Amino acid sequence: MTDIETTRRHDGSRDDISGAVDGSLRQDVSYLGSLLGRVLRESGGDELFQAVEDVRAAVIAAYEGADGASLDDAQRLVDALDQGLAEQVARAFTCYFHLSNLAEEHHRVRVLRRRGSEASAAGDSVSATLRQLTDEVGADEASKRLDALRFHPVLTAHPTEARRRAVASSIRRISDLMIDRDRLENDVAVAEAERRLLEEVDTLWRTSPIRTTRPTPLDEVRTAMSIFDQTLFEIVPQVYRLLDDRLLGDAAGREPAVAPAFMRLGTWIGGDRDGNPHVTAEVTRAAADIAAEHVLLGLHRATTRIGGTLTLDEAETPASAELVALAEAQRAMDADVASRIGVRSPHELHRRVLMFVAARIDATRREGAPLAYGHPDELLADLRVVQQSLRAAGAHRSANGDLQGLVWQVETFGFHLAELEVRQHSQVHRTALAELRAADPVAGGEQSTGGDAGTDTAPPARSEMTDEVLAVFRTIADLQKRYGVRAASRYIVSFTQSSADLANVYELAERAMGDEPAPVLDVIPLFETFADLEASTRILDEALQTEAVQKRLAATGRRLEVMLGYSDSSKDVGPVSATFALYAAQARIADWAAENDIELTLFHGRGGALGRGGGPANEAVLAQPPASVDGRFKITEQGEVIFAQYGNKTIAARHVEQMAAATLLASSPSNEQANATAATRFAEVASTMDVASREAFFGLVKADGFASWFAAVTPMEEVGLLALGSRPARRGLSVESLEDLRAIPWVFAWTQARINLAGWYGLGSALEAVGDLDLLREAYATWPLFSAMIKNVEMSLAKTDEHIAREYLALADRDDLAGRVLDEMARTRTWVLAVSGHGEVLDGRPVLSRAVRLRSPYVDALSLLQLRALRAIRVAGGGDPADADHRLLLLSVNGIAAGLQNTG
Numbered sequence: 001m002t003d004i005e006t007t008r009r010h011d012g013s014r015d016d017i018s019g020a021v022d023g024s025l026r027q028d029v030s031y032l033g034s035l036l037g038r039v040l041r042e043s044g045g046d047e048l049f050q051a052v053e054d055v056r057a058a059v060i061a062a063y064e065g066a067d068g069a070s071l072d073d074a075q076r077l078v079d080a081l082d083q084g085l086a087e088q089v090a091r092a093f094t095c096y097f098h099l100s101n102l103a104e105e106h107h108r109v110r111v112l113r114r115r116g117s118e119a120s121a122a123g124d125s126v127s128a129t130l131r132q133l134t135d136e137v138g139a140d141e142a143s144k145r146l147d148a149l150r151f152h153p154v155l156t157a158h159p160t161e162a163r164r165r166a167v168a169s170s171i172r173r174i175s176d177l178m179i180d181r182d183r184l185e186n187d188v189a190v191a192e193a194e195r196r197l198l199e200e201v202d203t204l205w206r207t208s209p210i211r212t213t214r215p216t217p218l219d220e221v222r223t224a225m226s227i228f229d230q231t232l233f234e235i236v237p238q239v240y241r242l243l244d245d246r247l248l249g250d251a252a253g254r255e256p257a258v259a260p261a262f263m264r265l266g267t268w269i270g271g272d273r274d275g276n277p278h279v280t281a282e283v284t285r286a287a288a289d290i291a292a293e294h295v296l297l298g299l300h301r302a303t304t305r306i307g308g309t310l311t312l313d314e315a316e317t318p319a320s321a322e323l324v325a326l327a328e329a330q331r332a333m334d335a336d337v338a339s340r341i342g343v344r345s346p347h348e349l350h351r352r353v354l355m356f357v358a359a360r361i362d363a364t365r366r367e368g369a370p371l372a373y374g375h376p377d378e379l380l381a382d383l384r385v386v387q388q389s390l391r392a393a394g395a396h397r398s399a400n401g402d403l404q405g406l407v408w409q410v411e412t413f414g415f416h417l418a419e420l421e422v423r424q425h426s427q428v429h430r431t432a433l434a435e436l437r438a439a440d441p442v443a444g445g446e447q448s449t450g451g452d453a454g455t456d457t458a459p460p461a462r463s464e465m466t467d468e469v470l471a472v473f474r475t476i477a478d479l480q481k482r483y484g485v486r487a488a489s490r491y492i493v494s495f496t497q498s499s500a501d502l503a504n505v506y507e508l509a510e511r512a513m514g515d516e517p518a519p520v521l522d523v524i525p526l527f528e529t530f531a532d533l534e535a536s537t538r539i540l541d542e543a544l545q546t547e548a549v550q551k552r553l554a555a556t557g558r559r560l561e562v563m564l565g566y567s568d569s570s571k572d573v574g575p576v577s578a579t580f581a582l583y584a585a586q587a588r589i590a591d592w593a594a595e596n597d598i599e600l601t602l603f604h605g606r607g608g609a610l611g612r613g614g615g616p617a618n619e620a621v622l623a624q625p626p627a628s629v630d631g632r633f634k635i636t637e638q639g640e641v642i643f644a645q646y647g648n649k650t651i652a653a654r655h656v657e658q659m660a661a662a663t664l665l666a667s668s669p670s671n672e673q674a675n676a677t678a679a680t681r682f683a684e685v686a687s688t689m690d691v692a693s694r695e696a697f698f699g700l701v702k703a704d705g706f707a708s709w710f711a712a713v714t715p716m717e718e719v720g721l722l723a724l725g726s727r728p729a730r731r732g733l734s735v736e737s738l739e740d741l742r743a744i745p746w747v748f749a750w751t752q753a754r755i756n757l758a759g760w761y762g763l764g765s766a767l768e769a770v771g772d773l774d775l776l777r778e779a780y781a782t783w784p785l786f787s788a789m790i791k792n793v794e795m796s797l798a799k800t801d802e803h804i805a806r807e808y809l810a811l812a813d814r815d816d817l818a819g820r821v822l823d824e825m826a827r828t829r830t831w832v833l834a835v836s837g838h839g840e841v842l843d844g845r846p847v848l849s850r851a852v853r854l855r856s857p858y859v860d861a862l863s864l865l866q867l868r869a870l871r872a873i874r875v876a877g878g879g880d881p882a883d884a885d886h887r888l889l890l891l892s893v894n895g896i897a898a899g900l901q902n903t904g
Contacts, residue, residue, distance in 0.1 A: 028103040029100055032099040032103055033100075036096060039205050042202070048089075055074070055077060055093075056857075058073060058078075059074050060857045061073075075868075078865055078868055083884045087891055090891040090895055095201075095204055096858060097855070098171050098204065099204075101171075102171055103178075109650045109651060112654055122665050125246075125657060125661055126146075126246075130146055132668065133668055136668055145631050146262075147260050148631050149260060150264060150632040152264045152265075152632070152634035153263075153265060153636075154421065155266070155267045155268070155642055156272065156636050157221075157268065157269040167204065167207055167209055168643065170200060170204040174200045177197050209891060210890050217278055218270065218287065221270045221290050225291065225294050227642060227643070227647065229298070231648065232265065233295070236409065237404075240257070240262075254400070256400060261411035264419065265413065265417065266419045266420075267420055267421065270288070270420065271284050271488075273423065273424050274494045281468060281471035284479075287420060288420050288482075288487060291417040292416055292482075292483055292487075295417035296361060298409070299406070302402075302409065303358040306403055307357070307358055308351070313348060317390070317393040319349040320388060320392045320393070322385050322389065323385055326353055334370075341356055353382075353386055354403075357386075360379070375484050376414040376484060379410055380407065387400075414483070415483045416484065419490065420479070420487060422476065423526070424491075425493075425494045428465065430504065432508060436466065436508075470511065472512075473512035476491075476521070477517075477519040490561070493524065496526055498542070499549075502525055502543050509521055520555075521552070522556070522561060523548075525539065527565065527585065528564075528567075529565075529568055529569060530573045533564070533569060533581050533582065534581070534585070536562070536585050540562070558597055560593070560599070561600075561601045563604075564602060564603070566578065567605065575693075575763070576694075576697075580689070586624060587626075590625060594627060600630070602629070604635045606638075618662035621662035622662055623784035623785045624666055624675070626675055631663060632663070633659065633666070640897075644901070678779070679783075679785075682786065688769050690766075692765045692766045693762030693766035694762070696765035696824060699820065700817065700824075703816075713809050713818075714750060714752060715866065718873070720745065753808040754801045754804040754863055755805045755809075759793065759796030760793045761828075763793055763832070764824050764825075767834075776835045777835055780836060790836055793832055797841045798842045798848075798852045799852060800825065802822065802826075805822070807867050808867065809822070811867075863896065865888060865895075866888075866892035866893070869885045870889060873885050873886065
């Protein structure tokens, strides 16, 4: 398999792009494709290799419109393959996409390393942003804002990562070998590298892409931990160090670090129980313990390594009085440990103290009192004593080097690694409280479920659900005692519809603990639907009157967090209206916070796909309403996005810095003024677009029979058969309406059908309703929110294919609904191009445009295989989920997800 030399533009003309992609990337893709071709021939012989080549040639010809070739010709070829060969072809194209994705990541790293630390623009690097802030607000205010900076990604386990962990591991090994290959010059070594690459490509080919069992929540926790071990633990201090070097210049390393530890990591994995019966209190406890084990191991290894290098003789580097006192305190804790360490470094007190610190971290991991630290602040205090002693002795580089990196790691990760957040649906709390109040409507404590055998007054039996709700609060309390309050204090209430939904959590916590103190809780409302977004400030006003919220605000210095849901609001009113509703809600909540002297943090529940609020996150930060960011940005990182953004050290470091820079720049006077001016200037445009887009969206999704039609023209039901994640795909047993369906499969299914409706539907009608092209172009040039919307829709349209879409829409006999979709697709494309001034979508991002067009014909091959399977399944009336047609369909789902990348 090789890459495509020419592709067809959507206007039908050919576009020779053979020289448009970077030569080194083309070489990597071609090389990996040739290795796959060799593996296919070795594994399946000429028949498999030729079948893959025939399908590849047919879809390219159809895509280019060469010599009258059509999609029907390619479909007939695909339909003629026998079942086993069809499955192998699907797997071959899926492997090709995995290798192409790997090559693109490899090239991106190559470019980033080539670029190095050259000057970047504000909003792209923290140091450049700080320079602009200094010009706008002065040095003191800019420094103050830097110190308060917070970027807070929260890892979630939503099932948008279609790859098995075994497949991901195989890809990572191939990537490592490609990195090694770049460094080789010796012919013998190059030949050996190729042999090893062929071995790994063969392993990838022979590894089944379909999970046979659904992962458990703890499987998902361990997958996330691999990201921490491979990248985050190391790159976070590297990002801080890069900033510190830029800020201090030649003094870096000689002067104490000035870069703050601005990142905090959160996780829902093992804590998000909304709609997931597999997440229990025991799972939450285990998730926290697994995370703590990883970070404490990391801290122990780092401390041991750094301690081993501090071979500074006391004669040249005398210890401070504080360090001597710390050493004596350590000996008093455990003389045997102190003596063993002292034997190897009798005249190196800094080393002895730090090695004892390492022993204490290890005891903390093993819960070994009395050496165990009770809190991360105790560890930080010891590290700072060592630092100050080194500085006092003139060993500034030892104090400010790796030891400072360790300090940053403790400040960022603590003993818990990621702040574990619990999420539960408001209705679950209502039901649990109703049971408890029915059992004892007066007393505030948890009541017995039993009663005297001879009486008629026994309280009603408590359900398992309520017992589980109460157990969660006891688990939170235990985790706070073990790892500190920061480890688990946030409790998110899904579908918050009243202030009572927040008060209920505090009451349940009190009832769960009985006479014991309730855990410290920051109860966070999650506003998801359009109606809840509209009611958000009213609900927050009411919450301010409750005693529990007042007490918590007093304890935190009036800090409050509010979460906004992107997925359900988009599914509720369409992507355009949801964008405006979310912006308006943020603006109202920010104004409300200012009026009530609240330090607000808005938590953005964005998904990976464009239909769920995805797209370039740093651009989205800069498009937020004035005063809504204020130097703090919290965001979910979901599914495939976790691996895309954090799976590689170089890319992860770049992402963290970009997000931090955007967070800092978003609150600059110039950026806030641009957003405020645009919001006023284009308020009428927004109103017109909102009405028109919602009318178009409702006209489709509220049409009679829409839910069953949607299930027929997409692989929605079949996607539910994939063991993608631990959480069920729907809220009920069947999908009778959109309300029954979670946002993830809603987006995933439209993407699989190459329609991507969730990302663009209604925008064409909205732009047409405004009608004034000059005004819309002005908005595109000066209104960040509108510009980001248009750019995101361009990306969505680039991965949409009208010809393939028509085939999916023909799976059901509803020409009226299919016509609506196709008309809106054409309308949206026409208006988006007119507004952006581009001749074709993504013309403004040529590298991305060419990458998408290079992939499209190969995705077509998988779409045709999926259509073959879907038609057979529809004819059979569903059939057996274990049959060959379902297996082919699931194989194609994996391949299309790999080809399109941002799928759910």
